[in-house]
Amino acid sequence: MKRPNQLFRNLSAKIAAIPMIVTGLFVFVGGTVWTVVYSFTKSGLLPRLKWVGLDQYERLWSTKRWLVSIENLAIYGISMLVLVFVIGFILATLIDQKVRFENAFRTIILYPFALSFVVTGLVWQWILNPEFGIQSIVRDLGWKSFTFDPLYTPEIAIYGVLIAGLWQGSGLVMVLMLAGLRGIDQDIWKAARVDGIPAWKTYLFIVIPMMRPVFITTLVLVVSGIVKLYDLIVAQTGGGPGIATEVPAKYVYDMMFAASNLGQGFAASTMMLVTVALIVIPWAMLEFGGKKNG
Amino acid sequence: MKTIYKLLVVVTLICAVTAAFAEDLEVMHWWTSGGEAAAVAEFAKAFDATGNHWVDAAIVGGEAARAVMVSRITGGDPMGAFQFNHGRQAEELIQAGLLRDITDIAEAQGWKDIVNPPTLLDACTVDGRIYCAPVNIHSWQWLWLSHKAFEDAGLPVPTNWDEFVAAAPALEAAGKLPLAMGQQGWQQSGAFNVMMATLVPQEIYLAVYKDKNPEVAGGEEVAKVFKAAADARAMSAKSTVQNWNDATNLVITAQAGGQIMGDWAQGEFAVAGQVAGTDYSCLPGLGVTEMLDTGGDAFYFPVLKDEAQIAAQGELAALLLKPEVQVAFNLKKGSLPVRGDIDMSTANACMQKGLALLAEGKILPSTGQLITPDTSNQINTLFAEFFADPSMTPEDAQKQFVSIIETAE
Structure with missing residues (x-):
């Protein structure tokens, strides 16, 4: 019997996938290659092929604002990642204790996620404003020397942004974690109780390892949110005070559109891509490559 | 009753007839503060009177607006006309052939003879062709002072920068902010450039920004300017506002003693009903060297395909420099007109x-005519940092400034 041609197997599915494949190739891969190529040129307001070698990269890495941006993203990224998981998981376990009005609590905690980063940024800009935010309320209560104005202190301004980011993002992590916890078979809890294992140990050593898929989904969502951090900064601080809360994505945007220096913007976005690739590729190899051996 | 009915019919007919020729032209600009919006409404009114329709597309903030304008033009979705600061910002758009050559209109209207100073038209000219219609002259070199703030502090109103610096401690003691400064790089570097143009000889300004001479930029005279900028930083340390009009x-409201800002601030004082000379003072050139730069705004016209739109562009371009439009617009805007032959006797003391x-x-x-947006963006970043970080010394800042000037084109 003649074997059917491999090419025509699942033909309808393949045809249906063509638009997505084309989009993927041209828009994502093509756009990426184009950006990288033009990052070696002296493009100003408009792209033009005037080669300057590594000049754009040399300038990028000698620019203080870029270095501050990278540092801020690292501080924000690591703190966000750790705290959002800890807070999200703790909230989820608390809600999981079969509390009354669970729906109400869940809605309240998830609600900030329904707001855009722009709204979040503005709200927290007001809350952290020393003249009519937390500081003034506490001072009105009697603590005259109380000072809490992170957004006006360059050294800690990025943590002011972090607070807003956590407020907005924790709800989502909590809901995902809660879904994961509810997916754990009740029999496991019963077995653990029979063995006399305390609840916190059960969570830490039995439940969390079982929730691995949920953790990975959440990780991808949170990390992609961190790398593209832009709108929160623009709404909350505008990169200030000074350059204290600048982030790479904002540097790219400002170079491309405010400074009309596309080459510099492309160089910066290429560096962002390289950084993400450096983190994602080893992780993906561990995650997906290891299975063949194991 | 019948006459009213007839009148209504006639009006409707006229509307219908003019509507047939009316063309909607989308005009983009970043004039959104009170005084600015009132001024741009004058253009819209004059343009609508020609039977066309001005579709107002205002975007808050110059930087954001420029980004949208450029990406729409380069992306193949141009608007009918847009406001820009003439100078080097539009250079590349012109070179790429994306902006309409309006030399024919300029010649028909005799702009060469009426535009004063002629450098304004030069800033619109590339290879002998004219690409923009200058509409006003804006200068940065102004110090605005609140009479009431100084009265409250029990001081006479200063007449120059040094007296103002000397008055700062007394203002602070009276609970006033000595110098209002919006926490945005362009305002801070703008104030620095004003000091550069006025506190030291004019050759320094030109050597730094026109000739890009790093030795002068690192020299003693510029060091003085950086010291003055450090004074300004100390005087504005408690200024937490962002936008320039909030600082104005x-x-x-007499919460602050003064502000270094361009003459567009004038429009805000006018909207607030304040009178120059009695409620506030204005010192051109910070009261030290009376000298103004001739930056300003201009309208550019992207290349379009639609004939009716092109005709509407032409009508708008011709209209912008008409004497009555110039007077109405500039009085509201607080800027100076681009032609010297019109009657501005109704202007207030500051404009005079x-x-x-x-x-x-x-x-x-x-500066916009001398340095590229890239360089000015670098300078903005430097001063945003300098003003936010009191531990940054004037010497450090000057060192960074020199390296920016070295690589400037």
Whole structure:
């Protein structure tokens, strides 16, 4: 019997996938290659092929604002990642204790996620404003020397942004974690109780390892949110005070559109891509490559 | 009753007839503060009177607006006309052939003879062709002072920068902010450039920004300017506002002693009903060197395909420099008109000072005409950092400034 041609197997599915494949190739891969190529040129307001070698990269890495941006993203990224998981998981376990009005609590905690980063940024800009935010309320209560104005202190301004980011993002992590916890078979809890294992140990050593898929989904969502951090900064601080809360994505945007220096913007976005690739590729190899051996 | 009915019919007919020729032209600009919006409404009114329709597309903030304008033009979705600061910002758009050559209109209207100072038209000209219609002259070199703030502090109103610096401690003791400064790089670097143009000889300004001479930029005279900028930083340390008009508002409400800002601040004082000379003072050139730069705004017209739109563009371009439009617009805007042959006697005391300086030819090219947006963006970043971080010494800042000037084109 003649074997059917491999090419025509699942033909309808393949045809249906063509638009997505084309989009993927041209828009994502093509756009990426184009950006990288033009990052070696002296493009100003408009792209033009005037080669300057590594000049754009040399300038990028000698620019203080870029270095501050990278540092801020690292501080924000690591703190966000750790705290959002800890807070999200703790909230989820608390809600999981079969509390009354669970729906109400869940809605309240998830609600900030329904707001855009722009709204979040503005709200927290007001809350952290020393003249009519937390500081003034506490001072009105009697603590005259109380000072809490992170957004006006360059050294800690990025943590002011972090607070807003956590407020907005924790709800989502909590809901995902809660879904994961509810997916754990009740029999496991019963077995653990029979063995006399305390609840916190059960969570830490039995439940969390079982929730691995949920953790990975959440990780991808949170990390992609961190790398593209832009709108929160623009709404909350505008990169200030000074350059204290600048982030790479904002540097790219400002170079491309405010400074009309596309080459510099492309160089910066290429560096962002390289950084993400450096983190994602080893992780993906561990995650997906290891299975063949194991 | 019947006459009213007839009248209505006639009006409707006229509307219908004019509507047939009316063309909607989308005009983009970043004039959104109170005084600015009132001024741009004058253009819209004059343009609508020609039977066309001005579709107002205002975007808050110059930087954001420029980004949208450029990406729409380069992306193949151009608007009918847009406001820009003339100078080097539009250079590349012109080179790429994306902007309409309006030399024919300029010649028909005789712009060469009426535009004063002629450098304004030069800033619109590339290879002998004219690409923009200058609409006003804006100068940065002004110090705005609140009379009430100084009265409250028990001081006479200063007449120059040094007296103002000397008055700062007394202002602070009276609970006033000495110098209002919006926490945005362009305002901070703008104030620095004003000091550069006025506190040291004019050759320094030109050597740094026109010739890009790193030795002068690192020299003693510029070091003085950086010291003055450090004074300004100390005086504005408690200024937490962002937008320039919020900072101007601190001066209007006498919460702050003064502000270094371009003459567009004038429009805010006017909207607040303040009178120059009695409620507030304006010192051109910070009261030290009376000298103004001739930056300003201009309208550019992207290349379009639609014939009717092109005709509407032409009508708008011709209209912008008409004497009555110039007077109405500039009085509201607080800027100086681009032609010297019109009657500005209704202008207030501050504008009269500006007009007099212009007539005497005490003018400088603006930084926007001398350096690229890339360089000015780097300088903005430097001063955003300098003003936010009191631990950054003037010497450090000057070192960074020199390296920016070295690589400037």
